Amino acid sequence: MTAARRAGGPILVGLPAWVYLPAALGGLFVITPLLAILLRIDWANFVPLITSESSRAALIL
Structure with a gap:
């Protein structure tokens, strides 16, 4: 996984490439x-x- 920190922001974590x-x-x-x-x-x-009629009866089941 890759992690990058923005100045004063949260840590961004990406997905590994093989997951796609x-x-x-x-x-x-x-x-x-x-x-x-x-x-x-x-x-x-x-x-x-x-x-x-038969379709409606099947839907009731």
């Missing part, structure tokens, strides 16, 4: 499945699908 790679991989691990789901949705029939 696992953070980026973790972000991709979360976002990739969500994007895949969004791309597979039939957007033309989305509202009728989520307001159907």
